[in-house]
Amino acid sequence: MKGVLLALGAGLCWGVGELCTKSVLHTHKVGPITAITVRSTVALPVLWLAYAIAVHWLEAEPREWMRAGAPTILKLVLGSGLVAGAAAMVLFYAALHVGEISRIKPIAFATAPAVAVVLGWLVLRESMTLAKAIGVLLILSGVVVLTGGGRPTAQSPASDHAERGHS
Numbered sequence: 045m046k047g048v049l050l051a052l053g054a055g056l057c058w059g060v061g062e063l064c065t066k067s068v069l070h071t072h073k074v075g076p077i078t079a080i081t082v083r084s085t086v087a088l089p090v091l092w093l094a095y096a097i098a099v100h101w102l103e104a105e106p107r108e109w110m111r112a113g114a115p116t117i118l119k120l121v122l123g124s125g126l127v128a129g130a131a132a133m134v135l136f137y138a139a140l141h142v143g144e145i146s147r148i149k150p151i152a153f154a155t156a157p158a159v160a161v162v163l164g165w166l167v168l169r170e171s172m173t174l175a176k177a178i179g180v181l182l183i184l185s186g187v188v189v190l191t192g193g194g195r196p197t198a199q200s201p202a203s204d205h206a207e208r209g210h211s
Contacts (some may be wrong), residue, residue: 059149065137066145076137084133147191154187 065083068074098105110117139148159182164170 058153059077060151061138066140069137069141076141079132080133082135134136150187150190157183 061083065079068079069076095105101106109120112120136148136152139152158167161172161180165172165176
């Protein structure tokens with residue numbers, strides 16, 4: 045239950061944060077690379093503080109992670125840092141810049157669990173149950189329905205107003 049509550053909290057934070065990001069991008073005074081750079085710059089000190097607290101005071105994190113070995117460090121740096129941390133965020137913010145948040149967010153955040161389930165099964169040898177397979181199909185089907193199946197939707201008057209540079 046604790047994991048579910050934490051995940052819900054993350055989802056709420058991302059939803060509010062991306063709404064703010066989309067609003068900022070719609071002014072055409074801030075670009076997607078600037079937005080992700082500011083986000084990361086603001087987040088880093090908070091993350092290092094959380095890390096220090098977790099390692100030194102709560103003892104909830106391993107202290108010797110830098111000695112985990114080359115394969116682990118490479119997956120951490122390249123997979124988590126470069127692919128998920130940098131490339132995915134740049135692509136996501138660029139998508140937010142040109143698309144509707146009501147379409148971009150569900151597509152990006154439904155693709156991630158679908159890929160995770162399939163890769164967990166293929167690479168990590170996690171079980172693939174009928175329920176998981178159906179769940180992935182339902183998630184992806186739901187996103188197709190939610191996003192209009194690829195058909196463009198009319199922009200709202202609020203986004204038209206924002207595009208003209210009004211706030």
